[in-house]
Amino acid sequence: MKILYYDCFCGISGDMNLAALIDLGVPKENLVEGLSKINLNSEYEIKIEKSEKLGITGTRVDVILKDKLDDEIHISDKDLHGYNHEHNHSHEHHHRNLKDIEGIINSSDLSDKVKKLSLDMFMKVAKAEAKVHGKPLYEVHFHEVGAIDSIVDMVGAAICLDYLNVDKIIASPVQVGGGFVKCAHGLMPVPAPATVEILKNIPINAGIVQFETTTPTGAAILAANVEEFTRNVDFSIKKIAYGIGHRDLEIPNVLRVYLGEKESPEKVGEHYILETNIDDMNPELYGYVDEKLFEVGALDVFKTSIFMKKGRPGIKLSVLVNEKCEKNVLDIIFEETTSIGVRKFKVGKIMLNREFSKVKTEYGDITIKKSYYKGKLLKYKPEYEECKTIAKEKNISIDKIYKAIYKEDIK
Template identity: 65%
Template sequence: MKKVLYYDCFCGISGDMNLGALLDLGVEEDYLRHELSKLNLEAEYEFQAKKDNKKGITGTRVDVLLKNAAHTHQNEHHHNGHHHHEAPNSHESDNHHNHAHRNLKDIETIIINSSLNNRVKKLSLDIFMKVAEAEAKVHGKPLHEVHFHEVGAVDSIIDIVGAAVCIDYLKVDKIMASSVQVGGGFVKCAHGIMPVPAPATVEILKDIPVKSGIVPFETTTPTGAAILAANVAAFTDHMDFSIEKIGYGIGHKELEIPNVLRIYLGYEEKDVTREDQYILETNIDDMNPELYGYIEEKLFAQGALDVYKTAISMKKGRAATKLSILVNEKNEKSVLDIIFRETTSIGVRKYKVEKIMLPRDFEKVCTQYGNVTIKNAYYQGERVKYKPEYEDCRRIAIERNIPIARVYREVSKMMEDDNYDK
């Protein structure tokens, strides 16, 4: 059984919504407070967590209130989702308290010098790096020169280190998320009027599936985006696990939809793995059949997961071959290159398939003829089949000048005799 954390970002994600949802899910508040105290920043902020309700959904709301915040940061609430310390427009950004101007080096120093455990330190720095790289790129500055309020602010440090503490506390095997709602419209911040999602948010969410425009407000902040980017192994709207607990993090906005983040804690059966893959296929009736072996080798070399040929009858009674290739998204382009450069095909059909696989592993078995690699497959925790690797058996048969069937029989005998069942 794999323990899974799944972020349901139907109304986006911000740093404080994330902390609220993880506390709601069962992370102990006292534990989180104790770990955060290791940063030695308590003179600068006050951490509040309380039960709250949005549009009938009850959850936990987190506020990070800054002390000495007489002239607080008028731009943070746009970037970090902390709308609770919005400042009047008369306070320009240069009035920021000195602690708002910490740069990446300062933050790294605070984290590295703390007594937090190494897993939390590493994860915190990974999340900060995602934000810092995005801000540096957006503002056109070298990484360690970026003096930006967004990440420098104490509330971001608490949001990000807090996220790392909670994730470490939950000890899950896998973190997944839905596609991420980013919102829409425009937002005022220290730099002027920004489109939603803010440039830094978009930068962080590269390669992550997003949705937009459910409300004309910013629903995902750079901090929220970075927490996902640094932690999530798979983004999918297809949930394939049993849910044990649900946590709701309450946001600070009043929207037409509930401004909450939902996080599920559940278990994934290890019986089978499901993966989305693609079949590329093309019908060929005008190619020298000798070329298929060569093309097949090249396709496998470029990452094809399977290649097979079917005899078909095309129009006007032409005998032909349907070439089918199973491929994942990553290798699709290089496989298409081979088809279009090496075969006579001028068009390909593509469709998505779901592949369901048993978990497998490999072991070496020592036979009287030498070592043979065995591929084992498991179902519901027990080994249900095993198969000697053909190449090993072939090599032994040629070297020893014995029938290959004898090598297979020898392996079977050893597997049964030693009762290799695990």
């Protein structure tokens, strides 16, 4: 099992996250190429370089905005305060709302997986901003989500996480810092209103320095992607990397990340089956419902033809879930189908150990999922979404891509 661990002893911001993941091994060319697909290159430049804080060497990322002041470097809201709208420059920002963001991402050539990861993170910030400002979700025009640097940070995070393709993301409790921050609501204690809203139900630490160390963007990256928050590092650390921040503090202003491996048993936890019998729904809607269920985290969705009372033909809709996605799955079932009741029962799930790796082919590097039994490679298969994207880009049969992968010597 491949694990990514965020050690947030000095918090996290969007640029520190990008820097840490590049330092961990994501090629910067991969990030730049992915970001070019959102067609906003005319609005910014991204600068990636080696840097250090208090003797710790890592990678630093700067988002430089393009406008009339070509020679002025933009210091983003995350570098000053996650909520500070009064920046020390005269840039005019696009105050895009959530609908604008969804349009930019959905109309891009990014893979479906990267689109979903990006939108999940934006939704975390959008919901927090809407609640803090007391407005409907799509009526809030908020700087943190609308600013170009936040778009780069969150879409960039999705691109990097997709490249790493780990089995599990874990994080330490999150250091939010201390002191006060100037924001749209006046002078507020750290954490800022949106940050603390996003970090609900996530363990935090505070007060290590008198400065805001975790921004709304950084908090959203964790909230949308991390499965477990713990100080317990019970895996073998294979690589350590550092994302360098922009502030000089009493402690190193860095985000530390680990890439690790852990042997996992074939039996993996307990899950639940949610199922319901349906005999009065338009069959054309099942495909749409399937997509929605997978979007909210369903582990599997399948349908069985059945005969119900009085000989009526029907469909038994079965959804495999864990505790994290159960509520969202129930919402979809009740809101998008004609079901008025769901059965729930616990099931054990046994699965092979898996790992992901890249295979070089004539069509580029493609991710494959390898499955092991008793420590030996038993089978492997390519990631469908990547193959689909390449087939569309190169206008070739997806079968050719699969054949190119299977002819390689996989070890």
